[in-house]
Amino acid sequence: MNAILESHGITKDFSGIRALNGVDINVGEGERVGLIGPNGAGKTTFFNCLLGILTPDAGTVQFRGNDISNLRVHKRARAGIGRTFQRIELFSDTSVREHLLIAERVHNGSGAFWKDLLGMGRPTAVEIERCDDVLELLGLRELGDEPIEALSLGQGRLVEVGRALMTEPRLLLLDEPSSGLDREETAALAATLREVQAEKGFAILLVEHDVELVSKFTERLYVLDFGSLIAQGPTAETLSDPAVRRAYLGTLEVDSEVGSD
């Protein structure tokens, strides 16, 4: 399979503490790959290094065959990487549809100053329709005019997905989409993501704690612990790897015991 994303030796130190240690991964076209690891393993840091929000101390990122290591964040996004955030990041004071419209207009490259001045910067009917299509796909159609502050966390995560989809990404990075959601919401989100991915055919790199979601959703898995990859391979196989159980599932079992009290 053709790799759409390849990282080579991504390393990142935070004032002496090694958060990432030579991480190599690759994601194929249209593939669904998981990245798991205990809290503080460096997953979010890795996403931020892929996107250029953080500058890695070493390592390169290749996207669709090009080295994007030196591009600015927005350039990487334009190259076709979309993402959602672990701690939800929405534009305050803006409606749901507006979120998608902003992404749509930016993606179209229709940000010329003089166009705005002449009143040609307002969204066209076609663009609004395209946004509504995506809202429909995500089951958010009715919420289009709601202010973002009125949404539940789960709906907010869907808006983030929708916003990313408007940029027609070839790769979507999802950072713990299930955190803060209950079981049902998680299942619904997974179903929606599946459907959308099937339709659009982009690749997904999913960071997740929810083992159930990971095992159902991903084909292949990377396991990160203290900044280093400790296992990789097909999902089911990797999840039963004893090293993974020790590093990761062990803590998770403790977690779920605490949670069920």
Add this chain to the structure above:
Amino acid sequence: MILASFGEDLIRAILQGTPPGTVYALIGLGFVLTYKTSGVFNLAFGAQAYISAAMFFKARQDWEWGIVPALILSVFVLAPAIGLILERLIFRNLRTASAVSKLVIAIGLSVALPALFEIVADYKPVAGRSPTGIVPNGSSVFYDPLGVYPFSRDELAQIAVAVLGMLLLGAIFRFTAAGLAMRAVVESPRMTELAGIPADRISALAWAISSMFAGMAGVLIAPRLPTLISTDFFTLVIVAMAAAALGRLVSLPRALIGGLGLGWFIAIFRTFLPRWSDDYTWLEPFEDNLAPSLPFVVLFGVLVFWPAIRRSIDATDPLSGVDPPPPALASSTRHPLLTMQTRAFGVAFFLLVGWLAFFRADGRWVFLLTQAVILSIIYLSITVITGFAGQISLCQGAFAAIGGFTVFQMADRYDMSVLLAALIGAFIAALVGALLSLPVLRLGGVWLAIATLAFAFFFDAVMVQASWVGGGGTALLSGTEVPRPVLGPIDFGASDRTFLALAIVVFIIVAIGVIQLREGTIGRTLRALRGSEVAAESIGISPARARIIAFAVSAFIAGLGGALLSMQQKNVNYSTNFSPVAALFWLVLVVSLSARTVEGAGQAGFAFALFGPLILEGSLLEWLPFLNEDNLPSFFPISAKWRFVLFGLTAIQFARHPEGMLEFGKRRATHKRNERYYARDAARAAAAELAQ
């Protein structure tokens, strides 16, 4: 031989720089202290220093008090009292507010406090009455311990008192429990979060001490000034911030060294620059102008060119990134009926004012109305940069002045058509804005505001003096004359009313442009960036591009407005219209009314121009049937200073209503009416259903 004299000069410069340097260190320490304990960038420090200096001056010269009682009153009673009041009434309640809103409030205070003091204490700066120091015959008795530089007694007192102040602070830190806790908080911001540290008491203590330092610095520095004027003291804050920034805002000792170093640097620069400019003649024009602006240059340079300071900003700003989301604008949720009503009211109001202006008003009112409209144009520049882009720029006055000066220069030198010159001026302002935005944008937030302030002061101290900007000597003699435009058969100079019409047309064009921008892609982009920068970048928005455009557009609008204002007054009137302190007041006015709407800019323009004559001079009352000029209540005219006090104090509301007071009121009213209309709709629908 040359070397020996070089060494001697160096020592002399260092000795000469020591007295002001110790005072700078004192105020720099105070600045870091309040910042680290309460997260406030206290721009009102200069105002506080001024108040103590003026109080001391008043007590000495008007009341003929002795030095000691005057000092006790001004520095040891009044100064800490003001600090404690500010802390208790304002900043204590704002601990979780964003750093930017605290800055806006401090700016408001820096405008309001001096005016309030001058009203309460009945103090007026009088030229020729020079302030004296805290020792008798301070300026006339000299000591020359090293045989290189004779210190005046005032200077020795400055050093002694400043050192004593620092020792006192050290003692408090070392020997008192509250001091220990305060030191812990200053050295590690995280400590504030730990239990067991009495945060309220510490921040109160820090405010008392730092305000006392500010007051002390004010009294000490006063003898260096020919006349006590509040604006001169504003530069003291800049010095304090430069010292604090040199100390990278992390520690008190470094701020101390920063302040001292700044004093030395300035003195050395002043000693040697004249010599270099003998050899390099191109330096000459800078010689006179650069020296007084050194603190601004240093502050700007440190912020922009020293990467370490940027990194430590991220690490030390206790509340960086905590910005509460602004609530939705009133107009986005309106019932159609309400929209219709507001529109009808707006149109009726403007028709009425327009009719009054064009057919009934006398020359004075036409002039004031024109000024209001032009100021509204300038304020639209704040709408763009602060309302849309969420950046506090404190150099809008400089941009406006660029417009005004360009018209003056073009008309004066080349006899150019003034309207064309105004456009050129606006473009130059836009260019300067764009260039300025490149280095300062990386700073963001509070530091961006401070860097623009430093630029405004730099422009004020250096650029305005240049003959190709402010006109130099000829402008001092004959004023910066600016003609009114002539467009084909219309001579806008012949009638003030036609010029008013021109101003209105320009306002409408600019307002439409601003609205187009807000509703267009760039406006959306800016809104996204304000909401979440990482998220905006993650969908492909370039923050730099969007903000450079916002800066350039804002500067363009300000430049255009500045050009118009100069045409209206037929003179640039730089120091009344566009000085850095005037621009501070603009910002306070616009953000405390409503920074994010075009109406807000208009209301601020009218408030600035008309509040004085209408309210303070009592014209509004005169229009009542039973009152006229002669039987107004005796407290009219009210001092014009109340304008500064009132608007400065409304800025305090900024943390609670970042959308602005007017916008807040509008939103509440809209909400109520909306509810009522929707309830009525619902009731009707229910009735209709019943009837079926």
